[in-house]
Amino acid sequence: MVELRPEAAKQETGARWDVQQRKAVARIFSEITPVRSGDIVLTGGETDWTPTGCRVARGQRFSVSSRGANVLDPDHAVIIQPKYSLWVRIGKSGPIRKIVSETETVFEAWAEGEVEAFCKALSWWDGVDGRILPGPRDAFGGGIGFSVTLTEALATITEPPEHWSFMDMFGEVTIFSGTGTDIVVDTHDGDCCILQTPVDVPLNDRTRLSWSWLVEKLPSELPEDLVLTHDYLSVAVAFDNGLDLTYLWSKELPVGYHFACPLPWWCDRETHWIIESGTENLGKWKNEARPLAADYRKAIGGKMPERIVGVWLIANSLFQRLGGKALFRDITLSEDGTGRSVIAGSGLRCYSV
Structure with missing residues (x-):
């Protein structure tokens, strides 16, 4: 069966984490690119996918660039960046795809319709069509800002190791x-x-x-x-x-x-x-x-x-x-x-x- 550390030991770990993170606050926030004027901004509290105004045909390429972060705890710089949380889909249905690079991720459209975006934040996906498992959707501080545009740039390719x-x-x-x-x-x-x-x-x-x-x-x-x-x-x-x-x-x-x-x-x-x-x-x-x-x-x-x-x-x-x-x-x-x-x-x- 699983083991449990004494509560006092966990509290000591928590105290050390508090010191560690407070020292890192300035560094962590300096690494985040600020949201810019004109961005669509997501708080992590949205329950529906957000239309982006960018319509694509199958095979057409579109670019997603992002900035900012959802801030869960500003005193300890606990944040969620776009590269973990920002997902897109096309035409109100899956499959869904996550951005790879915050500077720019270029997708080749796998369907026809309007590109939509969702900030997953602390939720978990319920399959690959864009539904999330039941649970609270809290709006966090800060915000993930992004823009979507059509592009002629090559699609961003990310390949896992063979057989994986x-x-x-x-x-x-x-x-x-x-x-x-x-x-x-x-x-x-x-x-x-x-x-x-x-x-x-x-x-x-x-x-x-x-x-x-x-x-x-x-x-x-x-x-x-x-x-x-x-x-x-x-x-x-x-x-x-x-x-x-x-x-x-x-x-x-x-x-x-x-x-x-x-x-x-x-x-x-x-x-x-x-x-x-x-x-x-x-x-x-x-x-x-x-x-x-x-x-x-x-x-x-x-x-x-x-x-x-x-x-x-x-x-x-x-x-x-x-x-x-x-x-x-x-x-x-x-x-x-x-x-x-x-x-x-x-x-x-x-x-x-």
Whole structure:
């Protein structure tokens, strides 16, 4: 079952976060481009998609440029930037797409109609047509400003490593790249994404997940089990019961500590397990191997799922905006524990007897 740190320890983490963020306020706000006159401005409290006045034909290119941020807490510079929150759709229906670059993201229209925009803020998508899950939609300070224009510029291309895809809930990003047998993740201020690859492997006592990683920089200096310190890099497995188990490296939480995700909605689905701790081994290749069934029993418990349906790479620097960097190699999922499966390029292969 999940573990809980003493409340006094969490309060101490919160106090350290308070000091850290207050020191960073001036720097963080200096990095945000001000909203300009003529921008359409979204507060994060909108419940409907906003018309932009830009109509496109299928195949026509349009440009989205954005500025500003939704400010959740001005005293601690907790903000949400457009590159995480600003999405577009065409003709009042999905699919939806997220901007990649705030300076300019160029889309090639996938449908005909008026371009609409939505600021996702703290909501979660309910599918890919632009509906959000039920929950409060609070208007935040500041504002995300943007403009949409037709353009002849080339479309912005963002390709995940071979055999992987961006999770629909988070959209496309520029923080993952793959060359040879490595997958590189380099998060910047305010990035958040899950890279995923589908698998279909039975879960039993022989099932093993293994990988090598070289972590150069951790995205959190503080324990990651609070909402506002929950920035991390991890490898995760998703099960056929809708739950997932993620393995992460923490600067301070001890090896073996496992806890439910502190974020709303995810708290009912995701469990985190610390498998590396401290900074001594940063910059060094580390090999990991996990007995998934045993870990599931200890960290989650209850009825065991029957199959593993996905492997994820998770990168988040949304809250503290410190960024993180790591290289992943030889991600292996084997049913018999031999470890004989290997990566082809940047993909993941599964071995089953």
